[in-house]
Amino acid sequence: xxxxxxxxxxxxLNSPKAIVIIPHKNPDGDAIGSTLGLYHYLKKGQHNVMxxxxxxxxxxxxxxxxxxxxxxxxxQKDDSDSYINDADIIFTLDFNSLGRIGHMEAAVSASEGIxxxxxxxxxxxxxATYMYSDATMSSTCEMVxxxxxxxxxxxxxxxxxxxxxxxxxxxxxxxxxxPSTTSATHQIIGQLIEKGARNSDIHNNIYDTNSYERLQxxxxxxxxxxxxxxxxxxYITLSQEExxxxxxxxxxxxGFVNYGLSLKGIVFAAIFIENQQENIIKIxxxxxxxxxxxxxxxxxxxxxxxxNAAGGKSDMNMKDTIEKFISILPQYEQDLKx
Ligand code: 5GP
Ligand code: MN
Numbered sequence: 001x002x003x004x005x006x007x008x009x010x011x012x013l014n015s016p017k018a019i020v021i022i023p024h025k026n027p028d029g030d031a032i033g034s035t036l037g038l039y040h041y042l043k044k045g046q047h048n049v050m051x052x053x054x055x056x057x058x059x060x061x062x063x064x065x066x067x068x069x070x071x072x073x074x075x076q077k078d079d080s081d082s083y084i085n086d087a088d089i090i091f092t093l094d095f096n097s098l099g100r101i102g103h104m105e106a107a108v109s110a111s112e113g114i115x116x117x118x119x120x121x122x123x124x125x126x127x128a129t130y131m132y133s134d135a136t137m138s139s140t141c142e143m144v145x146x147x148x149x150x151x152x153x154x155x156x157x158x159x160x161x162x163x164x165x166x167x168x169x170x171x172x173x174x175x176x177x178x179p180s181t182t183s184a185t186h187q188i189i190g191q192l193i194e195k196g197a198r199n200s201d202i203h204n205n206i207y208d209t210n211s212y213e214r215l216q217x218x219x220x221x222x223x224x225x226x227x228x229x230x231x232x233x234x235y236i237t238l239s240q241e242e243x244x245x246x247x248x249x250x251x252x253x254x255g256f257v258n259y260g261l262s263l264k265g266i267v268f269a270a271i272f273i274e275n276q277q278e279n280i281i282k283i284x285x286x287x288x289x290x291x292x293x294x295x296x297x298x299x300x301x302x303x304x305x306x307x308n309a310a311g312g313k314s315d316m317n318m319k320d321t322i323e324k325f326i327s328i329l330p331q332y333e334q335d336l337k338x
Contacts, residue, residue, distance in 0.1 A: 001132040006150050009116065009130060013151075016046040017088040020113065024095035025054040025102045028254070029206065031094040032061045032070075033168030034118070034140040038091060040065065040160045041148055052080045054102045058251020060209050064167065065160040073104045080107070087113035094140040094168075096124035096133060097304075118143050121305060122294050135306065138180040141168030145188050159196025166197035171206065174258070178308065217246035221256045221271070227263065231329045231336040234260030235270040237318060243274070257284045267291060268336055270325065274318055281314040281321045291335040300328055 021038055023031030035051045042049045055074040061067065073080045084090065084104070090113040092098075098105045108115075109127075117128035120137040137143050145165055148154060157165075169189060173181045176189070193199055220242055227234045236256060246252075253273055260269030267288045272281050283301050285293035286309050293310040297303035303312020314321040329336060 001130065001147075001150065005130050005132075010151055012089065012114065013042075013045055013047070016048070018083075018086050018113075019047050019049045019089045019091065020083050020087040021049065021051045021091040021093060022101060022104065022108065023051070023053055023093055024100040026250075027053050027055075027057045027061075027094075029061060029171030030139045030141055030168035032057055032064060032067070033164045033166070033171070034093045034144045035091075036064055036066060036070075037141060037144050037161050037164035037168070038093065038118075038147075039069075040158070040164065041144075041153070041156060044156055050083050052083060052104070054104050056250060058254065059249065060206050060251055061167075063205050064164055073102075077103075080104070084108055084111050084113070087111055089114050089116060091116045091118065092128065093118050093144070094121075095119060096121045098125065098127055118147060122307070123298075123304065136180070138178070138182065138185045139169045139172035141165040141172070142185055142188055145192070154191075157192075157195045162192040162195040162197035163202065166192045166199065166202055167206065170202065175203070180306075180308075211249075211252075213246045214249075214252045217243070217248065217252055218256060220246065221253070222259060225260060227266070228326070228329065229265070230338055231268070231332075232266055232338050233268040233270075233329060233336060234263055234266045235272065235322070235325065236260060237272045237322065238274065239318060240274040240276040257286050261286050261288065265338070268293070268332075272314075272318060272321055272325075279315070281316070281318055283312045283314060283321075285310045285312070289335075291332065296328070296332065300324070 019042055021035045023035045039049050039051050052071045052073055056072055071080050084107045096119045115128040116130045118132045118140055120135055120140055122135045124133045221236050221238055225236050257269050257271040269286045271284045275282050285297055287293045292307045294305050294307055297310040297312040301312025301314055303310055305311055
């Protein structure tokens with residue numbers, strides 16, 4: 001985002017606007033944190049601001065400041081459509097292809113609102129008027145902090161904004177341990193704590209709200225874990241029946257894929273989760289080092305993401321999906337072979 005863009009956006013925001021902010025489908029901590037963080041910032045101007053999520057998100061995000069004001073397109077389509085249609089500005093956060101917002105795509109494409117993308121995924125589509133896209137960033141929340149800084153408004157960051165941005169930086173960096181975590185990330189985190197983010201409370205709210213059933217489901221996932229040592233790969237499967245047995249709720253499988261990656265010597269981990277309602281297998285992929293799960297997911301599983309964390313889906317059943325997964329590993333022999 002260059003100085004001209006920033007000046008144009010500053011000018012735009014100088015008078016009251018109708019603003020809609022959108023995260024991706026199945027929003028995670030960074031998606032909800034960044035949209036709500038930006039929401040609290042823009043509310044300080046005289047704007048009419050609404051966050052509209054494509055669908056619901058996990059319970060462990062439902063304590064964040066003003067979270068309850070978020071509209072969900074899935075269940076509040078009429079209201080959402082009218083906000084999207086009337087928007088002067090539409091911010092799209094934590095995704096870079098309108099395919100990532102599911103059924104909202106048509107309304108957003110049709111809206112004449114000026115589109116501003118803030119996102120850290122690779123290979124962005126070209127739908128936005130203003131694009132702040134940087135795949136080296138730890139999180140969209142870190143970019144929202146930078147965006148506010150570029151607008152010269154760091155001193156407007158209050159404890160609500162700080163709390164929201166802290167959440168997304170924390171969740172997208174695996175609590176500040178992934179390679180995307182830089183000195184700048186830590187400096188921003190320091191600023192956010194200074195401005196009122198209560199770091200220990202935030203960690204508790206996000207990570208220490210397990211239900212007994214979720215831990216049992218984790219137990220099942222771990223006993224389903226398979227290792228393919230010759231390709232330094234590990235994967236987990238969870239069928240719809242298993243999810244039902246443990247009374248699965250949205251977000252319960254968050255982080256499970258990382259257990260595969262924690263095995264000594266493993267550089268590639270996957271989890272395959274059956275979703276009978278959508279008739280797909282949802283896939284999460286993680287890697288260490290240079291092996292790009294973004295590329296693998298784009299090529300074989302209609303998905304994408306980052307080098308070390310990506311998602312995708314399969315329209316085949318679990319058995320065929322796993323067979324396909326195993327059959328493509330030799331294509332990545334150079335990166336994966338022990
Ligand atoms: P997760 O595995 O945690 O759902 O997602 C990992 C990363 O991949 C996130 O940055 C997420 O936004 C992205 N991602 C997840 N699913 C998809 C997908 O179906 N398509 C694309 N393009 N990206 C995805
Ligand atoms: Mn993100």
